[in-house]
Amino acid sequence: MWMKPRVLLVVLLSFLYLLCSASPISQGQEPAGEKKFQSGGVSSSTAKTAASPAEDSKYVGSDTCKTCHEDLYNSWAKTPHWKTTLDKKAGPSHQGCEGCHGPGAEHVAGGGDKTKIFVFAKASAKEVDARCLTCHAGAHPNFERSEHGHAKVSCIDCHSPHAFKSEANLLKVSQPQLCYSCHTDVKPAFAQPFHHKVDEGLLTCSDCHDPHGTFKGKQLKTTADQNAICTKCHAETAGPFVFEHPVVKAEGCIACHSPHGSPNPRLLNVSNLNTLCLGCHSATNLKAFPNAVSEQGGPVHNQAAQYTPCTNCHSQIHGSNATYNFFR
Numbered sequence: 001m002w003m004k005p006r007v008l009l010v011v012l013l014s015f016l017y018l019l020c021s022a023s024p025i026s027q028g029q030e031p032a033g034e035k036k037f038q039s040g041g042v043s044s045s046t047a048k049t050a051a052s053p054a055e056d057s058k059y060v061g062s063d064t065c066k067t068c069h070e071d072l073y074n075s076w077a078k079t080p081h082w083k084t085t086l087d088k089k090a091g092p093s094h095q096g097c098e099g100c101h102g103p104g105a106e107h108v109a110g111g112g113d114k115t116k117i118f119v120f121a122k123a124s125a126k127e128v129d130a131r132c133l134t135c136h137a138g139a140h141p142n143f144e145r146s147e148h149g150h151a152k153v154s155c156i157d158c159h160s161p162h163a164f165k166s167e168a169n170l171l172k173v174s175q176p177q178l179c180y181s182c183h184t185d186v187k188p189a190f191a192q193p194f195h196h197k198v199d200e201g202l203l204t205c206s207d208c209h210d211p212h213g214t215f216k217g218k219q220l221k222t223t224a225d226q227n228a229i230c231t232k233c234h235a236e237t238a239g240p241f242v243f244e245h246p247v248v249k250a251e252g253c254i255a256c257h258s259p260h261g262s263p264n265p266r267l268l269n270v271s272n273l274n275t276l277c278l279g280c281h282s283a284t285n286l287k288a289f290p291n292a293v294s295e296q297g298g299p300v301h302n303q304a305a306q307y308t309p310c311t312n313c314h315s316q317i318h319g320s321n322a323t324y325n326f327f328r
Contacts, residue, residue, distance in 0.1 A: 196267075
């Protein structure tokens with residue numbers, strides 16, 4: 001049998017009143033499951049405040065470090081780290097020398113015991129990188145999966161917060177000498193008759209490569225439109241073109257050019273231009289790709305060395321907006 005609406009309303013209101021009266025919140029109590037953690041009769045928020053002075057006591061401040069390490073302190077005071085580690089809002093764990101080396105109270109109490117503080121020179125590459133990336137992860141998010149990261153090249157192999165030789169990025173040695181110290185196979189290329197002007201100081205290795213890692217091979221940088229890094233300077237080759245040279249899209253610039261240096265003009269991979277073109281545009285390729293003659297091969301000429309170079313006619317070799325065969 002159904003209750004009348006008025007009776008039903010009275011029953012519901014009575015039930016709600018009894019429920020609220022029994023609630024611990026109405027009695028000024030903390031609800032179950034939300035009671036603050038008690039430790040010795042002190043709430044968690046109070047305990048945290050009470051523990052802060054004890055935690056802070058592990059830090060002695062940079063002035064204390066300076067009494068023994070004045071030379072390191074003075075060089076550090078000239079770096080960007082000096083400004084960033086003086087932020088009083090960050091707390092002692094992110095200030096001064098201890099912002100990188102950790103709390104120094106036990107180190108001082110032990111008379112300079114090096115086991116009581118983080119010493120970068122004695123730590124593994126992984127430990128060093130992890131400590132540096134606590135601040136620099138935003139700028140170098142790909143470092144751990146970079147080629148340098150996989151090779152266990154640590155931050156301090158290239159950078160020195162104290163004994164730096166180049167103020168730019170606190171490098172231990174200026175570029176390109178720093179890069180040459182490991183990449184000895186690349187150094188001779190820049191002594192070739194035709195080369196990018198790295199040794200002359202007009203370019204640096206990091207203009208093309210990001211030592212902290214990218215999603216490209218060889219840690220190459222990319223341009224804003226994701227084209228090859230070469231087009232950042234050689235913009236006339238970037239396109240887009242109505243008729244594109246397929247090799248540029250498929251293999252990129254290094255299909256024809258040696259990026260560091262070459263004995264040939266325009267950094268070409270081979271001395272004879274026709275020989276370079278014949279690597280793709282030969283009679284053999286015409287037979288292999290009969291339906292792509294106009295794009296892949298074109299008409300077969302006598303391309304012996306004594307004849308006219310291909311680019312005398314096919315001058316728009318990177319791409320053309322006029323003809324499929326890259327004529328003028």
